Amino acid sequence: MQITVRVKPGSRRGPLVEDGPDGLLVHVRERAADGAANAGVVRALAEHFGVPARDVEIVRGHTARIKRVEVGE
Template sequence: MQNNKSAARQYVCKRRSDKMKITVRVKPNAKKDHIEAEREGEYIAQIKAAPAEGKANNALIKLLAAHFDIARSRIKIISGFSSRNKIIEIIYTRKQ
């Protein structure tokens, strides 16, 4: 993962016990599905799916689940359903 400078965007990374919020900039209609960390709490996701009928959102959730190695049901789009800029909540389970 790379750290790129981007003064234009602000990142959100709030972690409380078992929840984390991140920002994701989505680029739909990409050649392949790929996610890259921009900075702490900020990601850029390239998605093959088109931004129609929630297909890109579903593909994003699937990609994030694979990236963070968690179930898709633990990822929720908080804001930006129809925008390229999204705030995502990720729920972790604590290991005992």
């Protein structure tokens, strides 16, 4: 399934996934440098959905705060 998420990198609240008005809001502690925040998003979503991290892939928006993510089963 594909979902749209909004990412808050460098958040003190992270790692946290919560429902927002436009979909899921993902708070991660990692900063948006060298792909660290993207890795944090993958780990947080994998834990949230109860799947291995290898089953979560960022499809679109690698450098943006709004991302399209594919979550396998």
